[in-house]
Amino acid sequence: MNKLYKTSATIPQSIKDKAFYHPQERHSISISVTHLDGYKLPGIIDCHFHGAYGWDFSFGDPEKINAMLDKCLPEGLTGVIATLMISSEENTEKAIRDITEVIEKRTVPPFVHGIYLEGPFLASAKSHQHQREFLLSPDIELIKKWQDIAKGKIKIVTVAPELEGATDFIEEASQMGIICSIGHTQATWAQTKAAIKAGAKHVTHCFNAMNPLYHRDPGALGCILADKTLTLELISDSIHLAPETVAMIYSIHESDKIVLVSDSIAPRGMSDGKHDFYGTTLLKKDGKITYAASGAIAGGNSSLLTATVRTAKDAGTSWGSLGTAIWRTPSRILNLKSLETNVYFDKDFNWLATSLNNKTWFHK
Template sequence: MKVSGRVVTPEGVLDGGEVSIDGDLIVAVGPGQDADNGHWIVPGFVDIHVHGGGGHSFTTGDADEARKAADFHLHHGTTTMLASLVSSPYELMLSATRQFAPLVDEGVLAGVHFEGPYLSELRCGAQNPTFLRDPSTEELTELIRAGAGAVRMVTIAPERAGAIEAIRLLVGHGVVAALGHTDASYEQTLAGVAAGATVGTHVFNGMRPPHHRAPGPVFALLGAPSVVCEFIADGTHLHDGTLAFATGVTGPRRAALITDAMSAAGMSDGTYELGGLAVTVADGVARLAGKDSIAGSTLTMDAALRRAIGAGVSMVDACQMASTTPAAAIGLDATVGALRAGLRADLVELSEDFQVVRVMRGGAWV
């Protein structure tokens, strides 16, 4: 099978390019014949931080709900995703891990991401404060064992008691440690990085704001060469100027576009639920009911790509931020994340104005 168009690779754009596919793998990428139809051919998106979509949620730990949420995002071009949970009782974390592990084995999900409960009370945002607590190496050890490879990433506030030990434990088991929802100082954040944390969870959001005399976690994460910084490119979480500045600091190899989407993504305005808290969506913006706190997003990865391009990011860099970099951040870059021979045939065909035309995952059109 051959797919033709303006093919976007990490090295540049092939106008009139062609992606050759055999089974579920890309076997060649190069010039094509009569291939320039104006459409873009880009790698399948990799979303490493998403809570749900299409009216369905990952946060309840229900496998059927998770399958439906994943299918919704697949139709928006996300061919690889982590199921992100929010701060919860340990029993729900363990149950969700066991429920989702078969979906990881099946390939519906790339893994589980625990965003909490080891977060800052001051910077918890839309996380339920009832469930926040200090990191527990005992809990983490059991979750990792129960997941048998399904637990892929855990977000921790590095200033909490036991955080450094927890980060070291995660890294020692091959789990990505992320820093977020934190009131840490610059020095405390760098201590978390030194312990092995390699991802900054939705940088700027859910963390102490930077100040020129107290730079805090934002400057520490943006400046750390070993850290991939997540950015929610929806125009609400970050001003486009902030997105352009931050990605200019990190470069595309350290910037990952994420959705942080909740179940309301793709749905009408109304009332929804996130981690036991009521969420009101108005004009597509999700906030805790009766409060000003943003509660996830209604974003999809194709919209995030369009927003990044609109903010001045080049097409090549935007695709790297939506696919290649997040794949590398969770250790999957040898399998997915780029249009390159030997990788899984995950791609998205976009119209000239970057709207999804069709999606391929593993060599099959969705």
């Protein structure tokens, strides 16, 4: 791994000489504690991660996926859910096979903890960066086929509740152990409520790719905000959502119902300029990734660590709540076993090292 070192059994001197704060309680992390030399977290798990550094999980190729993940280690990332853009069935199945191989064989962080199908069961008008020619109606037999290819590794599927057959699909997929996530939707309140009753447990990047809240027709977003059972993804980069919006969500929802995500896409980590991905031209400029033609936001351009630090600063959210949203809650909803990782940062939240099983260290 470029400019990184791997050592065994020995704590790097840069870590040993510092007094690190390891939060034992859910809300015990405090960003205002200035006398400490740094911070220690059990991990950072990005539940909605497409790609970075010029590659994407949707493209497959285990070697290139591993190379991309290696570059994410200095971002403090210990795990991701491989999130797929929609594509042809053939391409999707190849990507699933290749990702499954990485899941089974990768031995260093960040690990891949499963597959997230962000489609193809999306509302056309809210499909955004996803290629509309590959949209499909909810199809449980297709998911069963893909889950067989994935050897049970598909963890989350996005479904627009208004699509024909959506509630039956959600009920059956939930019985398979798949988390059904509401997103990319123009659903009504009633349609969204029916999806929740059928078993939907999660929301794909809340606010984004859904109708805005309107007081005379609250729709999907109104139903989502009123519900207390769903976990909500927030792209917390102060670009997709205003900091005030993030602060509002934290004021009305328990912190263990919030999952911060990056929605990172392939151009992140590349040079500014135009890049051709996903069947279109994207522009990376001024900290954003947009569609070159329309200027609309295309996806995330921040690592989850960077976005989380920004949220603490811009939204005034406590580090205890944020720590829950980037590690504890992802671990819970994905039913992950003990990950045996720790991530170390200096007092400015610059990455210093990641340990695995307290035996192997990855550091600068």
